[in-house]
Structures are given as structure tokens and as C-alpha cells.
Amino acid sequence: MIPFTKMQGNGNDFIVLDNMSGQYTAEFLSKAAVAFCRRRQSLGADGVLVAETSSDADFTMRLFNADGSEGEMCGNGARCIARYAFEKNIAGRTQRFSTLAGIMEAEVDSPFVDLRMGTVSLNGGWFNRPLTVAGETFPASFLRVGVPHAVLFCEAEPPRERMVQVGRELRHDRNLFPDGANVNFVFGDGEATIRSVTYERGVEDLTDSCGTGSTASAICRLLRNGRPSRPGAVVDVINPGGVNTVTLSFGQDGMTVEASLKGRTVIVAEGFLTEESE
Template identity: 40%
Template sequence: MSKIAFTKFSGSGNDFIFIDNRNLEHRADEMIDFVRRVCRRGQSVGADGLMFIEPSERADFKWRFFNADGSEGEMCGNGGRCAARFARELGIAADSVSFETIAGVIDATMNGSRVKLRMTQPFDYRSDIHLDINGRGVEVDHLNTGVPHAVEFTDDVENVDIVGDGRAIRTHDAFAPAGANANFARVSGANSVILRTYERGVENETLACGTGAVATAILAAARGLVSAPVDVNVRSGEILKIYFEGAGSDVRDVYMEGETRLVYEGEMTEEALL
């Protein structure tokens, strides 16, 4: 295998590997095992996901986004912000860009390292879903913000069994067959929420989840707990700002804004796959 150039980005704690595949040198559908191997932490580059940047006839570029387990994702908010920044670094676009995803065409604007992403229209709003999770009754709300999210509002977010309860919600029959990301949130003010997320495809808690932050902010507003814009404090300690009009099934004009970091550039050798 020849060396593969890549760039590593972090979006509010979510970290991603980016590969410029505009020449279609790599067939993304045949790279699932490659994705699993290079996303391993401690043994390879390590990341929450990997993205191939490819040509698009509908937008400035197209992405193929893969979770760390090799599954292809419809959308990723923090990954989308990093993708916009990567496109600017590649010279694909300046401070505004559009890109094609499975969930639809996404628009983004940039101000330095800060990126504001226009989200696809949320759908599948459901409230007051009662679940039996590891012997306790749980009430969650659900919203698809490009990917499906279940949110439990709790006063004790720090002591949640994020892996045990998160996995049980993520795989619950109520969200079959695809499952849902599991979010645990505490309202901390009239315009702020503290959030922890167990991510589908990573199958663990992550330091941030952009689509989860969006879903949580909208669902909190639907319950009358917060008003937009909402600051979502994620596990990394950073804040994602969520803008929207309306709430619940009537929500519209949804945006997410936060910082991105270009962490490093490098080349993978064949030993990255061992």
C-alpha cells in the first residue's frame, strides 16, 4: 500500500480523519475495513469517524462519512463543520460552502476557525416515549436531526450510566431497526443545557455530538425548558450554539455554530492497518 495523506480535525471534541478523494483514487464502498482499522485509538490514527471528500454535481463537494465502526452515516454535525473547514483549506471554497450528504445538501459559513452550519430539516419528532431501561422506567423524547436521537432530561447528568443506559436506549426496540443515539441532558439555564451523548457507530460516549446537541436544544424548547438560541455544553468543555425558530414538529431554520481545530496533517503507512 502506498502512503495515504490525511488531515485530522477536531470539532468541539469530536475528532475526524479527512482524506481528499476528489480524484476518486479510493473506492469508499471498499474501504470499510480500512476505516475500522485507522479509527482505532492507541493502535492507529484514532478518530470518531473518517470522511472522504469527493466531487459533487449538486454542491461544492460531496462527503462519504463513516463512523469508527465502519458504518456509513447520513449526517454528522461536528463532522460537517470540520468538512467545511477542510474544504476551505483545500481551496474548494472560501468562507461559504455547500456539500452533499446522504441527509441532503448542507450549507456552512466560516469566520476563522468558527463554523456555522445550516442543518437539514429535523423530522420524526416524538415526545414522552416510555422505556424500561436496565430495570428503571425512563421517559425520552426523539428527533431526527440528520440522524436519530433519543434524549432523556435528568437532574443528575454527571452520574448517568452512560455506557449501560446509553447502549440500552441506543438498541431499544422503540428505535428499531436503525437504533438511535442516546443523549442525557440537564437544563442549566434559560438558554443553556449540559449534554452527554452515547453515539451510535462509535458505541461509546463521545466528547461532543453536533446533531445530538441540535436535537437536545430543540426538544428542550418543545418542553418549554429553554428558549433559542441555546448554548449546549458538551463533554469536551466546549459550547455549541444552536439557533432555530419554533420547536418540536414545527421547528425551522436550524443552525449549529462552534469551533473547529486543524490538529495535524500526515501520511498513513501500511502499519496503520495492522
């Protein structure tokens, strides 16, 4: 019997496990993610979040995707595990935690969590290029926000099956993205409010929300007209599962962005996973 907490951030849902005592190995967690994330056959989730000890922060966040791969970072997942750590007395309202993408800082005001994602480098990214995929050409950008993100701009929201087709093909284009990439479809004419739908690698489908995808979408939308003239901006990113508020502050060098992500978290259920669910 494995104790769990089920959480979601704007529809991006996770099974959260406490591994502060180190009882679960990485091999076990990878296999558990594949087994437990199956919808209709098990508990179902986009991924498994794991809280572990850290030598230089309050705790360590690990993310295992539904396909068993370990992810570097997930914005909505990070918000959820920050709320979890606060509720379980692992960390306080103000906290620092380790991820494979670096140290994250969070402020918990239940049910909301404001996640400071640190400095996003624009070096190594590319912006406002035409990109042809599945027979269609999109204005596109690419950058890393903890994980790699391709951002495709659309005049209107494409049909779901079309986004899955394009996302799946582009996500596996190793010539463009050696590590794979999440694919974000952005539509809407504004800068203060945009809409974004994300095809997530590891989940291998569209998700209701993506925190790092919302951040990447907001940055790339502001860069469509060149470097922003104002240093700071707040962008409400509407995902199918809810709104992520992204606050951005561009560095004077024009090549760095300080980013934070705020949104609601929900503790859905707590209980025990049984061997039959594996």
C-alpha cells in the first residue's frame, strides 16, 4: 500500500508521493509512474511528483512523466508540490526546493502558489521563424524554460486532432530538438491575455495546462514584435484548465528574463495505491 495525494494545477494533474525517507528507488518510481498514471485502469495522472531530501534546499522535487521518463521541471507540478510540502510540514510558506532545472522558490498562500522560476536565458533560443510541420507553416519560436518548448502561433485555435498530429510530429523532430520538445499552440491577438494549449512530451498528448509552457508562450508572444520596450509585463495565459498568471522582467541586456508563475492548486484526494493498480 502506497500513500498518495492527488493534486491538480489548472487541470494538470499529479500523483504526489512522500519519499523523504528514501524508501522508493528511481527504478521503482519510473515503473510506478507508468502503472499509476494510466487513466481508467489505475488512478490516472499526467505524472508522479516526488518529495525527497535536499542538501541545499528545503526539499527536492522529482517528476516522473506518465511514460516513466524523468522530467527536469514542470511549472504546474512545482506549484502543486510546493503546496503539498507546506500542507505536510515539509517546508514553510516561503520555500526553496531543488529540481533538475535548478533551485525554485515559492510562496504559498493556499490554494494559490506563486512560483519564482528564476532567470530564463534567451541564448540558445530562436524567435519568429517560419516552421513547416505536417504540411502547414507556422510562425514559431523556441526556448528553454526548465524544459525545451516550441511555440507555434495560430490565427485561431486548431482542432484538437490537428494539434495532436502537429505536436506529435514536431515533438519527435530530433534534427530541430535533440532532447525532444513540448509544443505550445498560442492564439489571440493581445499581449496581456493569450490562449495556449500544450502538447507535452512524456505525457504524449495535450494537457489541460502547462506552467512552463505558459511561461514560454508569454515570453515568445512578447518577443513577436522584438524586444519589449518596458522591463516588466504581466500576462494571463488561458489554458483549457484555467489561468496561469506569468510575470516577466526582461534584463537590460535583452537576453535574460526573470519569470514567476502564479495559479491555483487543488488537493483532490488522499489515500493508498494498492498492488492491484500496478
